[in-house]
Amino acid sequence: MKRVLAYLILATTVVAACGGGNTAATSSPSPTASATATPKPIQVGLVTDVGGLNDKSFNQAANTGRLNAEKDFGLKTSVIESKKQEDYVPNLTTFAQQNYDLVIAVGFLMQNAAWKVAKQFPNVKFAIIDGAPANDAGNTENLPNVANLFFKEQEAGYLVGVIAATMAKNKVGKAIHNTLCSMGGIPIPPVDHYMAGYQDAIKTIDPSATILIGYSNDFVDQQKGKEVGLNHISKNCDILFQVAGGSGLGYIAAAKEKGVYAIGVDVDQIDVAPGTVITSAMKRVDKAVYDSSNAVKSGSFKAGDNFFSATNDGIAYGKLDPIVPADAKAAADKALADIKSGAIKPKTDLTVKP
């Protein structure tokens, strides 16, 4: 009897809840009415991928960009963490139906979700980090209200390639074999761009250097990355550049175990293995979020492909380990200046293939 009573209470609460919610929705046509002051501030909503806000990767960087934009441009910003992939559409919709000015989706996994929601809310602007809208058939389809925020990975790869090749050429520390390696997750354009720039820099600085390349065929499994790493090290690799996300952490672990050097990717990974990671090839996701927020405020929002590159500080090399000599840093800074001026155009096609 007591149980029945309990369910009745639960049921009435839920029913009352539904009813209450409905009247609230009908009585206030604009859900943001209460939160909005006059004049209405620009609202930016960020939807993270499933990694959460403290992933030490894209989500965290994007949130940093959001907070900086809020502070510097006087915007009203919010963030929602996706807990599973099917949350993408409802989370993007949560912002869109509250008439946010810009909704930012972090990561290419949201390409289809962003396409769906952006089509439904043509008056809301959207941006996808590292991706473009993809329709239900799985094909890319640009939309007039969606900015695709891409990065010129080859430029970041080129910068760390300059550092690595300069060190290898001068036989700094443990880099004695002049053999430089890299490992991708799976052969998709953003991954290969990083490695193409890396190889381009090495070949430019020292054509006699040996270059090896491999794939872990995974972005998650550290063990697979480690196997490729151990294999590369057994072939005299001194510096290992990982372009494989979580799987690449295994590649770095192999370098640490065998006492050689590694290069991080996407975000600053110097803290992953101090003394092993000498620098990182970085995409400035925070910058992309910051700039897109500013673009919406200043009315310069551009749909379709937007590239973040050396020119607009969208790519960079990360913090340097003390082992990196001053001449390597100077060479990287010069390369950065040359890429900015257009004197160097890093390749996007791999010179050395597996």
Place this chain on the structure above:
Amino acid sequence: MPVASVLFALAIGAILVLVSGHDPIGAYIDLFRGAFGSPYDITETLIQTIPLTLAGLSVAVAFRTGLFNIGAESQLLVGAVAAGAVGARFADLPGFLLFPMVLAAGIGAGAAWGAIAGYLKAARGVNEVITTIMQNYIVVFVMHWLLQNGPMTAPNALGTPASAPIGAGAVLPIIIPNELVPLTRLHAGIFLAIAAVAVFWFLLWRTPLGYELRAVGLGARAAAQAGIDPRTRTVLAMAIAGGFAGLAGMIQVTGVFHRVFDGFSSGYGFDAIAVALLGKNSPIGIVLAALLFGAFARGGSLMQANAGVSAQLVSVIEAIVLFVIAAELIVRLLSARRGRKPVEAIA
């Protein structure tokens, strides 16, 4: 008791919100508005409720038979993979052929996968908790293989390894017109879920098999004395449990995603354990508990967007609910051992 544990968990959650420097009442209002504040939100809450209900039924069938099914997650995934594979392989078939095939594939694969754990328990005495946990890992890694570089991989620009889309005939229709609730994803799977709840009730309380399953659950030795072989009933119970979970996976494929992808795993199978416990393994209880968890899952996003309270708070509240229920079970168990009357309520 279930209501008390939810209220207790909400109270603890409120204290946490307060400590983190936010307004608990405002947070809960947003949590509530996020789940039921607009027709769209209600449909999204229901979409979450559907798989939670079905996976909850899966866990509950096993519970009623005295088994602890931790494998609803993998049974759900197996059902999804089977439904996705059949739906894509025979994509050109008309709906009246394709849909029953996909439905049977989803339920059948889940049931077969569940039956394995049941068989190992019945024939070899292997604890089903261990086997079902292990099965979860097996499925996750087999799915990696199938979808990343395996037989189900299909080229696409979705950014994640995924299978080819299922045929149009297998897609569950959206049951509310877009003009009424824009962008709603509420699909006909809700009717399948309601039917499954009815089947669950009818099977357990209106059929001889259900009686036997419950008898085994109440006391396997006593049931054996009465001529009910606990071993066959164990296999059957796990197969039925797997069937419910497989249906959940099949509905996620045909109703929400229309394909299988790497990372499909949603955690529903794990939340379902809490749903079944909170719902006291009864049909209505499971539906209400699933609705509550569905509302939490949906409402959490608005709470985070508006109140700035992390959506993870919802997970904390769910965990406290589970904790209180588990504590109650332990107290009951202990007092039953001492031959005393069980305590009525502790929260």
